[in-house]
Structures are given as C-alpha cells and as structure tokens.
Amino acid sequence: xxxxxxxxxxxxxxxxxxxxxxxxxxxxxxxxxxxxxxxxxxxxxxxxxxxxxxxxxxxxxxxxxxxxxxxxxxxxxxxxxxxxxxxxxxxxxxxxxxxxxxxxxxxxxxxxxxxxxxxxxxxxxxxxxxxxxxxxxxxxxxxxxxxxxxxxxxxxxxxxxxxxxxxxxxxxxxxxxxxxxxxxxxxxxxxxxxxxxxxxxxxxxxxxxxxxxxxxxxxxxxxxxxxxxxxxxxxxxxxxxxxxxxxxxxxxxxxxxxxxxxxxxxxxxxxxxxxxxxxxxxxxxxxxxxxxxxxxxxxxxxxxxxxxxxxxxxxxxxxxxxxxxxxxxxxxxxxxxxxxxxxxxxxxxxxxxxxxxxxxxxxxxxxxxxxxxxxxxxxxxxxxxxxxxxxxxxxxxxxxxxxxxxxxxxxxxxxxxxxxxxxxxxxxxxxxxxxxxxxxxxxxxxxxxxxxxxxxxxxxxxxxxxxxxxxxxxxxxxxxxxx
Numbered sequence: 221x222x223x224x225x226x227x228x229x230x231x232x233x234x235x236x237x238x239x240x241x242x243x244x245x246x247x248x249x250x251x252x253x254x255x256x257x258x259x260x261x262x263x264x265x266x267x268x269x270x271x272x273x274x275x276x277x278x279x280x281x282x283x284x285x286x287x288x289x290x291x292x293x294x295x296x297x298x299x300x301x302x303x304x305x306x307x308x309x310x311x312x313x314x315x316x317x318x319x320x321x322x323x324x325x326x327x328x329x330x331x332x333x334x335x336x337x338x339x340x341x342x343x344x345x346x347x348x349x350x351x352x353x354x355x356x357x358x359x360x361x362x363x364x365x366x367x368x369x370x371x372x373x374x375x376x377x378x379x380x381x382x383x384x385x386x387x388x389x390x391x392x393x394x395x396x397x398x399x400x401x402x403x404x405x406x407x408x409x410x411x412x413x414x415x416x417x418x419x420x421x422x423x424x425x426x427x428x429x430x431x432x433x434x435x436x437x438x439x440x441x442x443x444x445x446x447x448x449x450x451x452x453x454x455x456x457x458x459x460x461x462x463x464x465x466x467x468x469x470x471x472x473x474x475x476x477x478x479x480x481x482x483x484x485x486x487x488x489x490x491x492x493x494x495x496x497x498x499x500x501x502x503x504x505x506x507x508x509x510x511x512x513x514x515x516x517x518x519x520x521x522x523x524x525x526x527x528x529x530x531x532x533x534x535x536x537x538x539x540x541x542x543x544x545x546x547x548x549x550x551x552x553x554x555x556x557x558x559x560x561x562x563x564x565x566x567x568x569x570x571x572x573x574x575x576x577x578x579x580x581x582x583x584x585x586x587x588x589x590x591x592x593x594x595x596x597x598x599x600x601x602x603x604x605x606x607x608x609x610x611x612x613x614x615x616x617x618x619x620x621x622x623x624x625x626x627x628x629x630x631x632x633x634x635x636x637x638x639x640x641x642x643x644x645x646x647x648x649x650x651x652x653x654x655x656x657x658x659x660x661x662x663x664x665x666x667x668x669x670x671x672x673x674x675x676x677x678x679x680x681x682x683x684x685x686x687x688x689x690x691x692x693x694x695x696x697x698x699x700x701x702x703x
C-alpha cells in the first residue's frame with residue numbers, strides 16, 4: 221500500500237475535521253469552549269461519546285484480548301450499564317442542580333478548598349498521563365508503519381499530531397468536539413465493521429459462517445468462574461460499574477459534554493442511549509478480535525507477544541491495501557477523540573478550578589480568553605513532553621506500570637464524591653490531600669504483593685473499588701458530624 225496514499229487520506233480526513241471546527245467555532249466564546257453554550261443536542265452527544273470513550277488503545281487492545289480472555293471482557297461492559305445508570309440518576313441531577321462548569325466545584329461546596337483542589341489535581345494528573353499514553357500508542361503505530369519509511373523522526377510526528385489537535389480545538393472547545401466526535405465515531409465504527417467483512421472474505425466465509433466458527437473455536441466464553449482470576453465475572457461486573465462511574469461520571473472530559481446539553485432530561489437521554497450503544501460496539505470489537513485470531517490460525521501467522529499489535533500486523537502485512545487503509549482511518553478516528561477531549565477538559569479544569577474563571581470579580585472576558593489560550597497551549601506542550609518521555613523509556617513494563625499508577629488516581633475521586641453524596645459528615649479539609657495520597661499508595665502495595673499475601677489472588681480492576689473505599693474510610697477518620 222502506497223505510503224503517499226495513506227498520508228493523503230490522513231490529510232483529507234484531517235481537513236474534514238478542520239472544516240467542522242471552522243463551522244462550529246464561529247462567534248465562539250468562553251461559554252462555547254467550556255459548556256457549548258448549553259445547546260448541544262443529546263443524540264449528537266450520545267453518538268459522539270462512543271468515539272470519545274473508545275480510544276486508540278481500545279481499537280487495538282480489545283481485539284487482542286480475545287485470544288487470551290475470550291469474551292470475558294463483556295462482564296466488565298455489563299457492569300458499565302449499572303455505572304451509567306448511577307451517573308444518569310445521581311450525578312447528572314447534582315451537576316445540573318448546582319449549574320457546574322467544572323464538576324469538581326461540587327467538592328468545594330461540600331467540603332472546602334483543599335478537597336476541591338485535590339479532586340481537580342487528581343483529574344489533571346490522571347488525564348495527562350492517560351491521554352499521553354493513548355496518543356503515544358497511536359502515534360507509535362503511525363511511526364512504525366508509515367513514517368519510518370521516510371525517516372521522519374518520532375518527535376516530529378508527535379508534534380504535528382498535537383499541533384493539529386491544538387488548531388481545531390483552540391476556539392470552539394466542547395462545541396467543536398461534540399461535532400468532530402460524531403465524524404470520528406462514524407469512521408471508527410466503519411473501520412471495525414469493514415475489517416470484519418474483509419477478513420471474513422479472505423477466509424471465504426459469510427458473516428453467518430464467521431459467527432458459527434467463532435463459537436466453535438471457543439472464543440465466545442463470557443463467564444470466568446475462577447475467583448482467583450483477574451477476569452472472574454463478578455469482579456469484572458462490579459469493577460465495570462465503578463469504572464464507568466469514575467471514568468465517565470467523575471471525569472471532567474466526559475461530563476463536560478453531558479452538561480453541555482440543554483437540560484437534565486436531555487442529558488439523561490444521552491447517557492442511557494450512549495450506554496446501550498456502547499455495549500453493542502464493544503461486542504463488535506470482540507468479534508473483530510475473534511476474527512483476527514481465526515485468520516491468524518488459518519494462515520499460520522505467529523501471534524505477536526504483545527497482542528495489541530495483532531490487528532495492525534494483519535491489516536498492513538497480510539490483507540489488501542484497502543483493508544490496511546480502513547485500519548489506519550479507524551485508528552486515527554479513535555485517536556483524535558482521545559486527544560481533543562482531554563486537551564479541552566484539562567484547559568477547562570485548570571481555568572475554572574485553579575484560576576477561578578467562574579469568579580466574576582476576576583478578569584474580564586477578553587483577558588479570560590487570552591489566559592485560556594495560554595493554558596490550552598501549555599497543556600498541549602505538556603502532553604507532547606509526556607509522549608516523548610514514554611518513547612524514551614521504550615520499556616513496555618515501565619510504561620504500563622506508570623499508566624496503571626495513573627489509573628489509581630481515580631480512587632480518591634470515587635471516595636470523595638461517595639463521602640459527599642452519601643454521608644452528612646464534614647471533614648477536616650486540610651487533611652484531605654494526605655488521605656488522597658495514602659490511599660493509592662496502599663493500593664499499589666497491595667497489587668504488587670497480592671499473590672504472596674492472599675494465597676495467589678491477583679487484583680484486577682476491583683482495585684479501584686478498594687482505592688475508593690480506603691479514601692472513604694480515610695475521610696471518615698478526619699470527619700465530624702455536620703448538623
């Protein structure tokens with residue numbers, strides 16, 4: 221497949237995004253950037269959130285999991301439905317009632333300054349590391365399969381990718397992202413569907429035959445009954461519920477789109493619709509994974525040690541040029557939402573939570589916009605630096621460890637919001653940062669030593685629940701009853 225052709229398609233796709241950005245950012249202001257003037261259509265938000273919630277990591281990792289875990293990942297996805305119900309019925313009503321721009325402002329009203337800053341800090345830390353890691357994986361694939369051919373340095377590819385995202389989110393913010401996400405979700409889903417079709421065709425089977433073959437091969441097993449396993453169904457299900465709550469309901473990036481809807485009722489419609497579609501989309505990714513393994517086994521292709529690479533290896537090296545192109549467009553479509561939403565949410569959180577943009581006594585509108593530009597560019601630079609650090613480490617174990625540690629930072633957010641919503645206690649606000657630092661550290665120690673300490677038990681995603689519980693208990697220890 222011609223590298224020039226791939227690059228041309230990438231540029232055409234990017235041009236389409238810029239055209240949407242131009243249409244949506246005209247006459248934009250800070251309200252457009254932060255909350256889309258609260259005029260977003262719920263069905264557009266629901267559809268676009270699919271692309272935002274499924275990053276380039278998902279695009280490659282979920283299909284790769286099938287060879288080891290079969291369809292047990294669906295246990296996690298089923299748990300998502302419970303979490304999204306909690307978001308729609310508990311968190312969204314709270315955010316709309318308080319008319320929040322940053323969801324962490326709730327912590328200021330409930331507990332005070334230090335709790336508020338702790339919540340916002342942990343979001344920023346999590347999102348910087350998480351978004352950088354996701355972008356690194358995607359840029360690295362582009363580098364290996366496309367730009368290495370011309371000897372283009374990785375740093376330059378990463379910088380251009382970041383610059384493109386800066387340019388189309390600079391003015392419109394959320395108002396732009398909601399519409400660009402719809403385009404990107406469409407191409408990502410087409411990438412999955414067409415990839416399944418192309419591989420089925422290569423195997424000489426119809427779609428119905430493929431599903432029967434997947435079942436016969438044993439890939440459709442959903443329930444893992446070994447409680448020691450990371451994939452034990454009950455652990456997956458409960459973890460999925462809490463992952464949805466923290467990574468969507470307590471995440472500024474995801475909630476920023478929800479609170480841009482016209483009213484609470486529309487935001488709830490969005491959340492319920494989005495959750496139903498997401499189950500179907502994850503099933504599509506798992507089906508793609510099973511098809512990839514069937515193809516690899518039938519052609520005698522060696523499965524890469526890092527199963528994330530199975531999809532790109534087959535798409536670029538064994539399928540038709542058109543199939544490789546579909547993979548590339550799908551991957552880029554999954555990558556853009558991971559970066560643009562993160563950059564906008566980081567800018568929003570810092571401007572509102574740390575610079576006090578909602579305090580009308582501070583700065584005029586024109587000055588706020590100038591400061592917002594500076595913050596936007598600063599976070600873009602930080603993301604680029606972290607991406608280059610991941611590249612320099614060049615050690616999968618180290619990078620994954622850093623990413624796992626970043627995931628622990630959602631635990632304090634879970635504990636803070638749960639304590640605020642479900643108790644009437646007030647806390648010693650100045651001690652909150654101490655509690656929020658200790659809890660993830662304890663969880664990391666438990667994770668590293670779990671096999672030795674708990675008779676071979678291995679922690680999975682349920683560590684998030686323990687992290688939140690430890691934070692909750694820590695807050696309880698520094699609390700007093702609120703009259």
